[in-house]
Amino acid sequence: MSxxxxxxxxxxxxxxxxxxxxxxxxxxxxxxxxxxxGSRAHAAMLARQGLISEEECxxxxxxxxxxxxxxxxxxxxxxxxxxxxxxxxxxxxxxxIGAAGEKLHTARSxxxxxxxxxxxxxxxxxxxxxxxxxxxxxxxxxxxxxxxNTVMPGYTHLQRAQPxxxxxxxxxxxxxxxxxxxxxxxxxxxxNVMPLGAAALAGTGLPVDRxxxxxxxxxxxxxxxxxxxxxxxxxxxxxxxxxxxxxxxLSRLSEELVLWSTEEFSFITLADGYCTGSSIMxxxxxxxxxxxxxGKSGRVIGNLMSLLTLLKGLPLTYNRDLQEDKEPLFxxxxxxxxxxxxxxxxxxxxxFNTDRLTAAAGAGGHMTATDLAxxxxxRGVPFRxxxxxxxxxVAYCLxxxxxxxxxxxxxxxxxxxxxxxxxxxxxTVAGSVASRRSVGGTSPDRVHEALNLAEQxxxxx
Ligand code: ARG
Numbered sequence: 504m505s506x507x508x509x510x511x512x513x514x515x516x517x518x519x520x521x522x523x524x525x526x527x528x529x530x531x532x533x534x535x536x537x538x539x540x541g542s543r544a545h546a547a548m549l550a551r552q553g554l555i556s557e558e559e560c561x562x563x564x565x566x567x568x569x570x571x572x573x574x575x576x577x578x579x580x581x582x583x584x585x586x587x588x589x590x591x592x593x594x595x596x597x598x599x600i601g602a603a604g605e606k607l608h609t610a611r612s613x614x615x616x617x618x619x620x621x622x623x624x625x626x627x628x629x630x631x632x633x634x635x636x637x638x639x640x641x642x643x644x645x646x647x648x649x650x651x652n653t654v655m656p657g658y659t660h661l662q663r664a665q666p667x668x669x670x671x672x673x674x675x676x677x678x679x680x681x682x683x684x685x686x687x688x689x690x691x692x693x694x695n696v697m698p699l700g701a702a703a704l705a706g707t708g709l710p711v712d713r714x715x716x717x718x719x720x721x722x723x724x725x726x727x728x729x730x731x732x733x734x735x736x737x738x739x740x741x742x743x744x745x746x747x748x749x750x751x752x753l754s755r756l757s758e759e760l761v762l763w764s765t766e767e768f769s770f771i772t773l774a775d776g777y778c779t780g781s782s783i784m785x786x787x788x789x790x791x792x793x794x795x796x797x798g799k800s801g802r803v804i805g806n807l808m809s810l811l812t813l814l815k816g817l818p819l820t821y822n823r824d825l826q827e828d829k830e831p832l833f834x835x836x837x838x839x840x841x842x843x844x845x846x847x848x849x850x851x852x853x854x855f856n857t858d859r860l861t862a863a864a865g866a867g868g869h870m871t872a873t874d875l876a877x878x879x880x881x882r883g884v885p886f887r888x889x890x891x892x893x894x895x896x897v898a899y900c901l902x903x904x905x906x907x908x909x910x911x912x913x914x915x916x917x918x919x920x921x922x923x924x925x926x927x928x929x930x931t932v933a934g935s936v937a938s939r940r941s942v943g944g945t946s947p948d949r950v951h952e953a954l955n956l957a958e959q960x961x962x963x964x
Pocket of ligand 1: 527531587613614617823825826827
């Protein structure tokens with residue numbers, strides 16, 4: 504005898520291997536509370552529309568509460584033979600309350616039910632991730648405030664390029680994770696739409712009230728087309744794409760933290776509590792957190808590829824393939840949340856070695872070469888010509904083993920007669936940084952403006 508809700512049409516029971524192959528309960532059990540939440544709203548709607556009695560609705564709500572409690576207390580037994588979370592809960596309800604439980608699935612299919620569950624789940628997780636992004640951005644702003652006068656080399660091609668403020672570098676990440684937050688907020692808009700009522704694919708002939716369910720579950724809108732509703736996983740792809748970009752930003756940051764904590768750079772000291780050691784080399788202190796965050800990019804990118812590939816060849820509307828959406832989605836939520844949280848925590852315990860940073864900003868002495876070229880521009884020399892002149896000057900420095908800042912005025916004037924005494928303050932690290940006052944530039948006044956704005960944005964000022 505089949506205990507399957509769809510057993511009626513079948514002459515023999517499902518093969519054990521098929522039950523094992525088709526079951527999703529080992530991962531979609533995670534949707535339990537959302538499934539119950541959705542069923543509660545659905546039951547209330549059915550009663551309101553006279554499709555079930557108030558008494559039946561009451562029994563259903565009580566039954567669902569009892570099941571929620573069992574799940575919370577880990578006493579609920581999930582049965583793989585019942586395939587998924589939807590049938591596990593429905594079957595348990597029927598066992599508890601009898602006939603009334605058999606009315607819950609009125610005007611509903613698992614196809615719109617699962618669409619609702621994932622949207623409810625992902626809505627909650629997206630809001631949580633936006634909060635985690637805010638925590639991480641706050642960590643950057645605190646660091647930028649703490650080190651608001653420290654200079655460091657700015658890099659292009661990982662070669663020292665021009666001196667910048669450390670706070671400017673840190674606030675670059677504030678911007679990056681700010682855009683990530685924007686992408687998640689945008690994703691939330693398309694996610695936050697109520698699918699129930701699409702039923703299997705074509706809608707239902709029973710007099711449902713979809714708007715009521717939407718209000719009950721706090722959705723501002725209902726979906727427009729029932730066929731699209733049960734086949735749509737755009738919101739999952741979109742979420743995973745936005746999450747992948749977050750993870751890439753975390754990975755770029757991690758790469759810098761790994762580099763900066765090397766003896767060669769020594770720009771930062773990661774706190775002992777946020778590093779691990781070697782089982783053989785007693786002296787080692789390894790930056791395993793940023794390494795793992797960087798490494799976990801692989802799975803987050805992979806999850807996005809899985810989803811895109813999953814949807815690529817699917818005809819409308821629901822296909823069982825869609826059950827494969829959950830594991831990549833869940834793994835993305837878990838991985839990105841974990842990485843955001845641990846990175847923010849680690850950063851807030853990170854020490855920046857200001858002496859090393861300052862020394863590196865002035866080292867070599869050629870990083871203010873652009874400033875010399877800009878000076879010549881202010882004296883009427885065309886930039887291309889100025890660039891060539893300064894290039895020759897730097898070549899001379901390399902030959903003489905001198906820094907640009909060590910050249911005398913007469914030496915400098917050999918390359919361009921336009922150079923005068925007042926160039927020297929501009930060639931210092933502080934002078935160079937202070938001069939970069941273009942909007943968005945690294946001068947202390949610009950960076951302080953940006954810092955104030957960030958603090959305002961975060962509400963910490
Ligand atoms: N476990 C299924 C999924 O995740 C639920 C929907 C199943 N619908 C169906 N007609 N078999 O997609």
